[in-house]
Amino acid sequence: MEMAAIGMSKNRQLHFVTHLYIRQGYAELKSGVKPQTAENTATLKTTNFKLYKLDSGPSTTVNVSKSEGENLYREMKTIRAMETAAFGMSKSHQQHFVTHLYTGQEACAVGIMKAIRPYDAVITSYRLHGYAYLKGVSVHRILAELLGRQTGGSKGKGGSMHIYNKSSHYYGGFAIVGAQVPVGVGIALARRFAKPDAICVTVYGDGAANQGQVFEAFNLAKLWNLPVLFVCENNKRSRQEGDTSRLTSSDDMYTRGHYIPGIWVDGIDVLAVQTATYWAADYIRSGKGPLIIELDTSYFHGHLIVKDKIIGDHKEDKKKSPEYERDPLTLLRHQLLTTELSSSEDLQIIDDNIDDDVAKSVYRATHDAEPELNEMYTNIYDNAQNMTVRGCDVFTNYTYE
Template sequence: MAVRQALRRAGGRLLATQGAMAPAALGVAGRGLSTSAEPITLEIPVPFKGHNVEPPSRTVETSAQELTEFFRTMFVMRRMEIAADSLYKSKFIRGFCHLYDGQEAVCVGMEAALNDKDCIITAYRDHCTHLGRGGTVLEVFAELMGRKDGCSLGKGGSMHMYNKKGGFYGGNGIVGAQTPLGAGLAFAQKYLKVEGVTLAMYGDGAANQGQLFEAMNISALWDLPVLYVCENNHYGMGTAEWRSAKSPEYYKRGDYVPGLKVDGMDCLAVKQAVKFAKEYALKNGPMVLEMDTYRYHGHSMSDPGSTYRTRDEISGVRQERDPIERIRKLLLSHEIATVAELKTIEKEAKKEVEDALAKAKESPSPDSEELFSHIYRKSYGAQAYGADRKEVVVTLP
């Protein structure tokens, strides 16, 4: 089932509506798993750091329902990315493939503070973003394998997930190029008087791109409702941040644009920061959010991810900061769920991923004429020719 269908509520996509996520929906009917929407007040452990803005409160309100959905959604995302790793190694996926495991709290926490009026545009590490925006695991797998049931009809692949209906304007393959597009989306929101913001996401490796600063400049001049979200996983394409950036304090890079540094491995911290930044942007214009996160895989599947960092470093982050384990501890310590109940959620999430993968493998490849579709907005009767200009002639749709 689509993540958004299971997890929506007004003002946040990653939560069930009242009564919609009963225990039976999680496969634990009668086991006592709490899905209460009653507020729970918690303290965010890692302080926010602000640049030209007073940081939000570290006291955040959540619920058993929200924490349970955080756990389930991140677990589905993690299993999906692990399966994608296996698919690539088995040559079901060709070309590029950039995995998101380790960074799930950024995607999930953001969505808890957003609604249908908000937009996201990101780079090529985009599988889980598509899921959070209302896409399905089937759409992701099918797109990865170039099949018809993919979110881009099997024509975009790993780097070009897309869901306009869900306000997701895609993964973009050119480093940093999505940031001025994000400014354009925010301009449209302001022009059309839509009470929403655009999150233009990029990595620390793209933070030195000139087009990012051009986008920030015009956004600040026009007070556009855009959040520039730097997913700082500390390594670009095989390069540590300190080797590529004279100042790795990315939340300060906007200069005249205020910024926040956020623990990007904590769903609740991300939720609190995005909620605060959204309210600010709707009134005052852009803000930079630096999400301090970490990727477990290499930059892409061609990168082993261990030549420029140690395996001990990776395992240390897994043990101390893993976003899924953080939520697991909260669920157990607040007696929202038992170990057995969480195992049940994990089992059902694994099955959801396995079933979607099986369906994706059965999905056919796009028809050959699809190669020429979606080139022009309207049909002008133009023709495309093969290399010899004789045997292959297709009238563009």
């Protein structure tokens, strides 16, 4: 009908088109279609940041819409439910791999992944389930991998510490403490040539922070001005030692890069993590070189779980430290409710839907088949054909196809 306006004067065209829009709006109202309205937003204050070798840093105020807030909550709740399921599978002896759960640290992975771009690379330590999920590995495939099923993220051959996603530039977890840090620097170098504005997020824990290879990686990253964001998830556990004062002369991980600037962030506050990562990514993409973020966080279970045994629980430390009462899900839930971006009913629906989806993933994973025996001799070399692979003794050989 708007074609009828052609040939009219400008005033008549404006009157004609305006009339059409009014009629269209009336028709939508009559048919029950609601006109679009602006989404509710709220301005929230994050926890304060600490800066090292930086004149300015991220803003402590952030505007959040209802959909944005609920999406952050949904992602954290999914990771929490997935890890709760993994804990249950281990306690019931369905799972036989060593498992490092991410429960309590959800704000770290979610805040980071919401602030970077799809083509940015990520490499992590062995506490990786949250990152794997956010980088495109489904809950079902993660749980199947923990159970050693062929539908797992690594075909059931990697277990909890070795899950990857090549298509989303997720280079997985490393079982060797700190080994991912120099590899992350290498990935940043490669990404500089493949995608000039891409960065590599390299995640490690406070237990790796004293290693020589970490400082060598810092040196090369700064020397070559590489686009790498070093993220120290400081859960203050340093593997199983508990008291970090026995291991390091400085707990300020964001200052440990010496010549590399750093930011301290409250890792319980997902909005603070997201805001800091946005700022850091822009800083790195502008060509200023690497940067370190320290995320002050904690996990709720022990260092690792083997079947029904929890190793490195530090129950006495937990009783003395009020930080273990902090929960990233509880904090975000409080923020959404007090600002009236969401209601209790809204969040309960999200909780129920996620619990149902994870329960279905558990059922599928536990009923999936285990890998065939010949899978032991695949994925050794890339594009290898007709290669002989020795078995468990000198008399047994297999052909790699």
